[in-house]
Amino acid sequence: MTTAHVDRPRKRPYRAPAPLGGRGSSGVQRTRTGSRRSRSALAFLAPALIVLAIFVVWPMVSALQMSFTDASGFGQAEWVGLDNYTRIFTDPDIRDAVVNTVVYAVLFTPTAVVVALALALLLTSDRLPLRGLFRTALFLPFIISLAVAALAWSYLIDPQVGLLHYWLRGVGIDLGNVLQDPTLAMPAVALVAVWKNFGFYMVIFMAGLQEIPGSLYEAAKMDGANAWTRFWRITLPMLSSTTAFVLIFATIAALQAFDQIYVMTGGGPYGNTQTVVMEIYESGFRKLDLGFASALSYVLLLATLVLSIVQFVFFGRREEES
Amino acid sequence: MSVATPAPVRTAVRPPAAAPRRRARVRVSTVVMTVGVAIATLVALLPLFIVLFTAFKPTAEVNAFPPTLLPDAWTTANFERIFSDLPFARLIGNSFLFAGGVTLFAVTFDALAAYALARIDFRGRKLMLVAIVATLMIPFQATLVPVYQIVSDLGWVNSFAGLIAPRAADAFGIFFLRQFFVALPRDLDNAARIDGASELRVFWQIILPNARPAILTLAIFIFVNNWNDLLWPLVFTTERDMGTITSGLTQLTGPGGIVPYGVMMAGSLVAVVPLVLAFMLVQRKFIESIATTGLK
Secondary structure, rough: OOOHHHHHHHHHHHOOOOOOHHHHOOOHHHHHHHHHHHHHHHHHHHHHHHHHHHHHHHHHHHHHHHEEOOOOOOOOOOOOOHHHHHHHOOOOOHHHHHHHHHHHHHHHHHHHHHHHHHHHHHHHHOOOOOOHHHHHHHHHHHHHHHHHHHHHHHHHOOOOOOHHHHHHHOOOOOOOOOHHHHOOHHHHOOOOOOOOHHHHHHHHHHHHHHHHOOOHHHHHHHHHOOHHHHHHHHHHHHHHHHHHHHHHHHHHHHHHHOHHHHHHHOOOOOOOOOHHHHHHHHHHHHOOOHHHHHHHHHHHHHHHHHHHHHHHHHHHHHHHHO | OOOOHHHHHHOOHHHHHHHHHHHHHHHHHHHHHHHHHHHHOOOOOOHHHHHHHHHOOOOHHHHOOOOOOOOOOOOOHHHHHHHHHHHHHHHHHHHHHHHHHHHHHHHHHHHHHHHHHHHHHOOOOOHHHHHHHHHOOOHHHHHHHHHHHHHOOOOOOOOOOHHHHHHHHOOOHHHHHHHHHHHOOHHHHHHHHHHOHHHHHHHHHHHHHHHHHHHHHHHHHHHHHHHHOOOHHHHHHOOOHHOOOOHHHHHOOOOOOOOHHOOOOOHHHHHHHHHHHHHHHHHHHHHHHHHHHOOO
């Protein structure tokens, strides 16, 4: 607003002779300028707002309403109150899916963040040769579709013909049929997601690292702080807002895991990789239980929101302290 | 890391005295670091090499033991099969129309909205920005069912309108471009307004040309995301002819769980090549603008 106030008096004398300025010729009143601005702003916003209203906000409202019914896409939906929600909290399949999702998130999020940070640190070091090449190569997995990536990994670890499986056996590690193994299937699926996503987080960390003033490191070196101390006392605290951003993004990605599971295991073995989003997909689009799928979506949405807020507050506070 | 170099020596005659000693020490850690990064890179690229080489292997070699990285006898049979087993040309076309259409609309609508939020002072601007960014928190899956219903009520199932419309604007793009527009010098557009240019003209002739890298980055980002998307085309397209490459590839898996790896790799390669090429063309700008706008 301040810039606008400063600009306005300067604008007026110029506007009068301008050929295209039509209206403003005899000194524009402030309110009129204001409402004209609002109108043109609204015109610019309208296309995006219409799309967001129809395909994001309205579906939110109607999903909430649907979650209290037994909607199936056919015939009249009956109001069933909180039935869908009580089913979520009593259904053992859903409990398993929630546990699986949490396991997946716990495997995925810290690993992805640590790998991304470690590589970002290495790639911002000016002693590393060929930085541009490494940066591009390490970012490539991010642009490949998860469906393709999952397929390539499935082939690599296939117990009969998998090259990685063969190599690992060569050094004495026999993992067996990873994707059919109830304990190994989930870590395998989570690792593929780490491989797919770390490049994006890495780039964000690199941006954060570049904003840390070099003088801090100089001063610490003068005081005799070693690399490890510098990392813990300078890098990590200075990066806390970046870390919060990456953690929130990674957590949301973990809670929404779908593609690689759908392609690699289809939820198996014995439902061991069946996550919440897989359940939403199956109950909504296979069993056409739209009410239940909506209720489940809302529980997922609330969990995502709560987790994001908790992370934001936690890391936001740490940033203020440092 | 910092070996006990006597402090006085360093400060007094720093460049000549410290240089040789430092170089010798640096070399070891640099080598370790470089080897580490190189190994990480090879691991990261292994699946891509597998896709590339397996696509050119004859079926016997794909299922041979012991497995090899490179094909012995290169063949294009797998590529011929994807075109006979699937309406593959059609799927590629669909992918281009879907991802390209979404990109065109979303970039346009996002840029217009971002311009208003970054460059026009109007009442409720902050509130509007917060409201738009808040929609980022909503997981796509939470609205999947009602979005499908809206599309189906509009009679748009199995049509490009239905595939594209729900994605024709997105909060991420608006936010992303706004960050760029805000950073452009204010004098640029004020000067034009003083000369009597309309907002649309300021947007078109001043802001857009100056924000070309950001626009390009967002375009690639949206294109890649939609090209790769699996859930939405899978849910939305019930007719095989309306699927995309990504959703079509998953249909190649045989019902008996037998995966025709060679054929699928060939399909994957065809699906991946346009993206890698597009990315290679703009990679520097792409990574830099994610880096500079992702955070502020």
